[in-house]
Amino acid sequence: MNPFAVMVMAHLKTQATRQQPNQRLQWKLEVTKSLYRRGYSRQNILELFRLVNWIMTLPEELESSFNTEIAAFEEEEKMPYITPLERFAQEAGVSAGVLTRGREDILDILETRFGPVPSSLSDRINAIDDATYLKTLLIQAVTLSSLEDFERAIAPNS
Structure with missing residues (x-):
């Protein structure tokens, strides 16, 4: 399963389990365990x-x-890929780190999929301080078919 397929699967299963937290737990476990089974490097597993x-x-x-x-x-x-310290940091959920990481992830995905991201677009992404909106943009970065589609999606909100 390629990394984009993992993100699409996570998104689809999140949507499908909107009112079913126990089912979402099972899918989150399945998706996470699949990262280990696919032979990704430690760094790739942590990022994904x-x-x-x-x-x-x-x-x-x-x-x-x-x-x-x-x-x-x-x-x-x-397979101790996620160390107790990393797990603690995730649970603490330092909001500035979450926002920074979210922005970086969006830009990394866009660059991987579509090539260089114009500085005007990266500036707009880096100015966003809403974690929920960043999550929406992350999903769009994975699922939209072009950088132009992404720019149109972000245009009304930035």
Whole structure:
């Protein structure tokens, strides 16, 4: 599964489980475990997991269940890709870091898919301080078919 397929799958399963948090938990576990099974490098797993974690949000009690099950999976498979320190940082959810990471992820995806991102567009993305809107843009960066479509999608909101 290529990285974009992982993000599309996370997005589709998030949409499909909008009112079904227990089902979303199961899909988040499946998507996350698939990252380990695909043989991605440690760095790629961490980057993709950050995006999956951002897209597939869970209620606090289910997030705790998710963390417990992934820790057990890592132990069982001898794959400690997400260190306790990294997990703690994710749980702390420092908003400035989340916003910065979200902006960087959007720009990385756009550049990977479409080539150089014009500075006017990157400036507009870097000016966004709304995590929910950044999440929407991240999904659009993965799913829209061109940089021009993305620019049209962001135009009314920036």
